[in-house]
Amino acid sequence: MSNIRAVAELAGVSVATVSRALQQPDLVSAKTKAKVLAAVEEVGYKPNLMAVKFRSGKTHNLVVLVPTVANVFFARVISGMQQAAAEKGYSLLLANTQGDQDIEASYAKMVQTSQADGLIQLRAHNPFGETPDDDSMLPMVNACEVLDQQQFPTVMLDNRAAARSMTEHLIKLGHRRIAMVKGPQRSPLTRDRLAGYQDALTAAGIAFDEQLLCPGNFSLQSGHKAAATLLALPQPPTAIFCENDEMAIGVVQRVKQSGLRIPQDVSVAGFDDISFAAYCDPPLTTIAQPAEEFGSTAVNLLIDILQGRLKKAPKVILPFELVLRASTGPAPATVAPSLTGGQDD
């Protein structure tokens, strides 16, 4: 590997001149510059950027903690991050944490050991461990799933309002028994969406029925399983609102397997508006989130912090959009014909 000293020797100048010729060409004379560039060419010089990063103390790397990259929504978020980072000359170090806090912590250490300048967390944890006493702003941004008492900059959706909006849509269609398939237990995201759901019920004077809440984990399988549970209830729901699209797609399948029609017998709604949502049968009513924008905003915020342009930790709230498709429709007129028992496959 040729280095700057080899170039300097060949060009007959000092290393400082070579460095200047490449970094601040205005400071060197035209003919020196020419000599240097020729020498660079001749020895095939490529600067060792590791040395630069070491010297400058800036790596221009950003660590991203993702629960699972193999998730359609996160994939879009990452895509947005990548774009924004590339534009600013940063690279992304991707960490698949599988939700494991030890793995998170080990990657977060990359910031402390100067392997990365900052960190983006897509989960509501603080991977640095307990918050330091001094509230000096750690180079971290929290996106998507956010804890409210967070002292970090965050990018989030108003999940409560979004869930309320969807629930209101269902109520307006005449539904009274609206089930909710939840995400992981302690997720603030689930908590907020649940709150929005309850807000809408309360506003419409509908009693909250614990039985209509079903656990899930954002997977297709868990949606499928949840639907089975819900349909087996003595009084099954006429609408099922899922906290993400994957679960909704699982629900759709299970509902159809029961011989019920969507939306005539049961309405189904999702959350995220992943690309597959529009290609469901029937196409899925859902909440669209600007996934790529989550990513780009988070990256830009982080870079602002790193470059000292941010005084206070901002909270950015991105807009959602209710996307109405064919999976939701008017509640069935029937109070209950006679199939309250719910037939199996």
Added chain:
Amino acid sequence: MSNIRAVAELAGVSVATVSRALQQPDLVSAKTKAKVLAAVEEVGYKPNLMAVKFRSGKTHNLVVLVPTVANVFFARVISGMQQAAAEKGYSLLLANTQGDQDIEASYAKMVQTSQADGLIQLRAHNPFGETPDDDSMLPMVNACEVLDQQQFPTVMLDNRAAARSMTEHLIKLGHRRIAMVKGPQRSPLTRDRLAGYQDALTAAGIAFDEQLLCPGNFSLQSGHKAAATLLALPQPPTAIFCENDEMAIGVVQRVKQSGLRIPQDVSVAGFDDISFAAYCDPPLTTIAQPAEEFGSTAVNLLIDILQGRLKKAPKVILPFELVLRASTGPAPATVAPSLTGGQDD
């Protein structure tokens, strides 16, 4: 940021001793080690790994060039890479190239500028530009989409055999007019799958009909569009084989929109076995690929190269599996019962 010299001073030893106490504890006496560790604790010393990487010339970073991370299949591959890399102490630098060769080249430069040790390419390009004369092994592995005359180590599927296998399945079901929805034009992947399709046709004595080939780009939309074209043919196909599952899902929707039933009127098959394939209506017959294994194998191969354990560029071929679900079924009794076609099963 505290450094090793601060620790040395506090512990009353030399920097060399501190380094040894942390790296090769056996070389240091017990009480010195204790002093050092206490000092490390006291100043909160975290080694600057950037300095280590610079000194050692090894970054332990691997660049991954992905056409689009927001692709279900690639997301799984990346997940497998991440896992394998983490186990060996490497990090992944993710690059979303959008298929742009300039972007690819700019990321490939990270290897040449010592920001990464090696590179994994998921497309059949050589991002380093024209191959160097000396066939010294560049630290690169090519996975998924592979050019055959490649001098790099590769990890791939026998796409030709897989496509042949699927086509044979359709032929066995009595289909004679089998359409193929292709991937991007110049992709070797498309070329191989097409060849396998033709192999099966030839073996079964079915004439190849150019009209039944439809362009696509691996997106849901392109599948939808392709189906529209195919169904409008004077003699539409009775089976549609798509080069990936997304397109197949798009096809399924379009076919159903035409009022045709799957598989009674038209069979549809995909490729990849993404998670959504099993949740289609009807569930999709497809070819399963070990996506995560693609990733882990590629990473392990690359690390073998980097650590000099590999003499010749190996070609690894991973197994596929024909996954039969409900989207394929017997060919409909032909509108024209004339027996030009020949034998059924």
Added chain:
DNA sequence: TCAAATGATGATACCGGTTACATCTCATCT
């Protein structure tokens, strides 16, 4: 008892850039 071997530790060069400061050359001004 002295030489040689062993073990523990220290001093410092080194990796490859950047950059503060020094030096040198001219041109300009009074």
Added chain:
DNA sequence: AGATGAGATGTAACCGGTATCATCATTTGA
């Protein structure tokens, strides 16, 4: 002409580790 300053270039410190070699103390062996 001498002083001043601008412009071009060189010298070397520096970033923070690692590793080589030197040094010194202690033990072992003949």
